[in-house]
Amino acid sequence: MRLPGTGNAxxxxxxxxxxxxxxxxxxxxxxxxxxxxxxxxxxxxxxxxDDDEVDFVIVGTGAGGGTLAAKLAEHGFTVxxxxxxxxxxxxxxxxxxxxxxxxxxxxxxxxxDGENPLQLGxxxxxxxxxxxxxxxxxxSLRFRPDWFKARSLLGYGADWPLDWREMWDYYxxxxxxxxxxxxxxxxxxxxxxxxxxxxxxxSASAKVLARGxxxxxxxxxxxxxxTLSAPRGDAPPCVYRGFCTLGCSTNxxxxxxxxxxxxxxxxxxxxxxxxxxxxxxxxxxxxxGVHYHREGRxxxxxxxxxxxxxxAIETPRLLLMSASSEFPDxxxxxxxxxxxxxxxxxxxxxxxxxxxxIRSYKGPPSLAITEHWNYEDRGKDFSGGYCYxxxxxxxxxxxxxxxxxxxxxxxxxxxxxxxxxxxxxxxVVSEYMPQARNRVTLAEETDQYRxxxxxxxxxxxxxxxxxxxxxxxxxxxxLEAAGGREIWDQENDTCHLNGTARMGDxxxxxxxNADCRSWDIPNLWICDGSVFPTVGGVNPSLTIQxxxxxxxxxxxxxxxxGDLSGAASASPKRxxxxxx
Amino acid sequence: MTWFAAGRPQHSGxxxxxxxxxxxxxxxTNAAQRLNHGSTLLAASVLLDSGLEHYRGQYFNRxxxxxVLVSSAxxxxxxxxxxxxxxxxxxxxHAVQALAGLTGVVGLGFHAxxxxxxxxxxxxxxxxxxAPIGAPFALTLAGVLGGAAERVRDADPRDALLLGLxxxxxxxxxxxxxxxxxVGEAGLLHFRGAYHNPAMFLPVSVxxxxxxxxxxxxxxxxxxxxxxxxxxxxxxxLGLGGVGFHTYGISRKMGGWRNWSQNxxxxxxxxxxxxxxxxxxAGLAALDLLERREHA
Ligand SMILES: Cc1cc2nc3c(=O)[nH]c(=O)nc-3n(C[C@H](O)[C@H](O)[C@H](O)COP(=O)(O)OP(=O)(O)OC[C@H]3O[C@@H](n4cnc5c(N)ncnc54)[C@H](O)[C@@H]3O)c2cc1C
Ligand code: SF4
Numbered sequence: 001m002r003l004p005g006t007g008n009a010x011x012x013x014x015x016x017x018x019x020x021x022x023x024x025x026x027x028x029x030x031x032x033x034x035x036x037x038x039x040x041x042x043x044x045x046x047x048x049x050d051d052d053e054v055d056f057v058i059v060g061t062g063a064g065g066g067t068l069a070a071k072l073a074e075h076g077f078t079v080x081x082x083x084x085x086x087x088x089x090x091x092x093x094x095x096x097x098x099x100x101x102x103x104x105x106x107x108x109x110x111x112x113d114g115e116n117p118l119q120l121g122x123x124x125x126x127x128x129x130x131x132x133x134x135x136x137x138x139x140s141l142r143f144r145p146d147w148f149k150a151r152s153l154l155g156y157g158a159d160w161p162l163d164w165r166e167m168w169d170y171y172x173x174x175x176x177x178x179x180x181x182x183x184x185x186x187x188x189x190x191x192x193x194x195x196x197x198x199x200x201x202x203s204a205s206a207k208v209l210a211r212g213x214x215x216x217x218x219x220x221x222x223x224x225x226x227t228l229s230a231p232r233g234d235a236p237p238c239v240y241r242g243f244c245t246l247g248c249s250t251n252x253x254x255x256x257x258x259x260x261x262x263x264x265x266x267x268x269x270x271x272x273x274x275x276x277x278x279x280x281x282x283x284x285x286x287x288x289g290v291h292y293h294r295e296g297r298x299x300x301x302x303x304x305x306x307x308x309x310x311x312a313i314e315t316p317r318l319l320l321m322s323a324s325s326e327f328p329d330x331x332x333x334x335x336x337x338x339x340x341x342x343x344x345x346x347x348x349x350x351x352x353x354x355x356x357x358i359r360s361y362k363g364p365p366s367l368a369i370t371e372h373w374n375y376e377d378r379g380k381d382f383s384g385g386y387c388y389x390x391x392x393x394x395x396x397x398x399x400x401x402x403x404x405x406x407x408x409x410x411x412x413x414x415x416x417x418x419x420x421x422x423x424x425x426x427x428v429v430s431e432y433m434p435q436a437r438n439r440v441t442l443a444e445e446t447d448q449y450r451x452x453x454x455x456x457x458x459x460x461x462x463x464x465x466x467x468x469x470x471x472x473x474x475x476x477x478x479l480e481a482a483g484g485r486e487i488w489d490q491e492n493d494t495c496h497l498n499g500t501a502r503m504g505d506x507x508x509x510x511x512x513n514a515d516c517r518s519w520d521i522p523n524l525w526i527c528d529g530s531v532f533p534t535v536g537g538v539n540p541s542l543t544i545q546x547x548x549x550x551x552x553x554x555x556x557x558x559x560x561x562g563d564l565s566g567a568a569s570a571s572p573k574r575x576x577x578x579x580x
Numbered sequence: 581m582t583w584f585a586a587g588r589p590q591h592s593g594x595x596x597x598x599x600x601x602x603x604x605x606x607x608x609t610n611a612a613q614r615l616n617h618g619s620t621l622l623a624a625s626v627l628l629d630s631g632l633e634h635y636r637g638q639y640f641n642r643x644x645x646x647x648v649l650v651s652s653a654x655x656x657x658x659x660x661x662x663x664x665x666x667x668x669x670x671x672x673x674h675a676v677q678a679l680a681g682l683t684g685v686v687g688l689g690f691h692a693x694x695x696x697x698x699x700x701x702x703x704x705x706x707x708x709x710x711a712p713i714g715a716p717f718a719l720t721l722a723g724v725l726g727g728a729a730e731r732v733r734d735a736d737p738r739d740a741l742l743l744g745l746x747x748x749x750x751x752x753x754x755x756x757x758x759x760x761x762x763v764g765e766a767g768l769l770h771f772r773g774a775y776h777n778p779a780m781f782l783p784v785s786v787x788x789x790x791x792x793x794x795x796x797x798x799x800x801x802x803x804x805x806x807x808x809x810x811x812x813x814x815x816x817x818l819g820l821g822g823v824g825f826h827t828y829g830i831s832r833k834m835g836g837w838r839n840w841s842q843n844x845x846x847x848x849x850x851x852x853x854x855x856x857x858x859x860x861x862a863g864l865a866a867l868d869l870l871e872r873r874e875h876a
Contacts, residue, residue, distance in 0.1 A: 179774075183704070184703075184705075197776070198704075198705075198708060198772050198773070198774055199704075199705050199708075201709040202705070202709075207699050210700060214699065214700075229772075229773075229774070230773040230774050230776045231776060231829070231832040236832055236833050236834040236835075237834075239834045250834045252834070
């Protein structure tokens, strides 16, 4: 129950922001972890010492790792989840300041190259307990069923080893957990259960999308989104201030930090913040634990199973960094595919000026969407699909976009910024093709932990370019139809990294199997966006969480029939007496 | 019953409706006052609710002042009626109530138009967020109840008629309909809130039952109805309890009551639930008339 009158620290001058800096000193420890829902409060946390051989050590607590930690702990396994990032208290630590909030991003150095080098940072990866979901845009979409068999049914990419009907059930579980606010009926794809919460009111930019779609005769809908449209426990409903991609300071956003991880803690998992894993140790073909850096020194956590869930760059990086005499090419890499098939999604946009006020900063950025081109294959000169949604750039980001994507500076930039309140845009999330040449490798340079930094190589293929052309032209038409003037294209943006440790049925063409278990090392698992063989034309986090739920259930089933090769206890321990 | 035995004028039954000016028709006056109470509560609910919501809408359209003014007038006239123990109807009050009835219908039209003109037209999301389609009808109900109060005051004590029909059953049926509408409104908005609190099911379970019992009473026409009475009282209590729940609802928004100036506008509407109390009181008045009809 939420006590009347409790807001966040900013609301109440009597509440002070915490004196500690979670980037310098870990917050989880001494038998407790932050209660992220209450100012200054804590919850009890079970703790392991490094010599304890936990059932699962999980590297990364984002969409994949955090979800898995909760589910495995609830299944009765002992779990220690490590994250390189800090343990934020959103009510106290998050400021309504675009510059300040860049503290959420993974901005460690990386090298980018290829024909179309990626922009890395704010728009792709987070470094926080809770992972990128702490600053994601909350769009929560299901894959089109055919995408799970893209090669067989649609003739491109690769088939997934998963069945869409099974995924549909897990999508339902995740949507319930995040209390997704969505439309009463969803216009595309097979029947789905009703979204747990009702859709939010459309913002002005969402109305622009709706008008455009209606003018062009295609369907649109309020976006299913992971921020509350009604209260839930200690979390208030969304207040539409639009700071979602910079960290929601009300906890209305249902991130991994405030949904799965409290559950994980309750079920007895330990979460270790500011714990950067640098190497997975192996012995006799099995993983034995992880070396991690915390509080100024390297330590080693023993584990019966290691799960890597560090996002599509850090996951392959860690696997490659863990090369040993036994596995000279890196772990789980007998196929040579670790780091390959890095697949991003297109994020091009069209922008225009409107007579009416749009005020982009009001509300979550994407409150309306159309998946028309995900489900319609006629009239395409490319493979794959895309959706597009309304946008809500905040002023600093908008200024930066003007300067970088459009090259405006000085007086021209000032003049453009003065029209900020009248600008609306449509932004695509499009399915680029998986290509072996797009990859993550290790560079010569090292980072602050003396670990080799990642080199990210990326180039478009012809199909990707055709998709960009189609999407930009169509969105331009839609924006014009909605009354937009002086429309311009933002051509170079990408988002959402996946691939790099793809799942499949064949050890020669994939890194993990359908259970996210590596083919080469039976007690090494990979559970994040890296396992995607293709990316589909929708944002990935719902699918990542659904896969994590499935993986946990599969691990439980495998353990029950003794198929974890003695790695984890065959009958998961239920008793968690420590908590009582 | 003694008043009737004391030789009150008889109503001739099928002939044109006569105006009665009995010296002290306590029973009719009581029913009328109860109707006035109902009307008062509905009018107060409309006044505060439309006042808040239209303030939230910054009165960008001048017409948005109308329900505030009209519901104030109804409120005043119903309060006046409720305090009037006399048995004469008042033309002024009657006129005000009629105006309110009409304003509500016009408001309904406005709100319905407002929903339809939004992107996507008549779809769920617009019903949730556009001007609440059923709300103005509460003003009509307030007016109708107030108008009925005037008629009942003035009617044949043994067989009160409204629009040429027996007042008891007609009022019972009308109130049942009003309850159905109000339940629809609460149901829609609680659906919009995803029934996240089990208590949100109360207004879609208690009043509908009361409404059904009342409708049944209207059909049967007579007889004592303790169960119906009980449910109507429960509905009346629910209307007041709803204010408490909505108070709690507001406390669950960001900043809670400390941020009242914002949350009062965006949270669950505090003045809405007493509409149920108003209708329940009207239902009780209808029951009074029904029961008396039998005993006449
Ligand atoms: C601005 C933005 C908006 C987005 N919007 C959406 C959206 O609207 N909808 C959607 O579906 N998706 C969205 N995404 C994408 C989504 O957030 C990611 O796809 C998803 O979170 C990826 O999950 P993951 O588990 O692979 O990695 P993450 O969630 O990024 O978690 C990885 C975690 O691992 C930690 N880590 C990495 N390496 C190590 C190591 N060696 N040791 C210890 N810890 C490590 C990191 O600190 C991080 O916390 C958005 C992303 C961004 C950045
Ligand atoms: S708009 Fe809603 S989800 Fe976004 S930051 Fe504000 S409260 Fe959080």
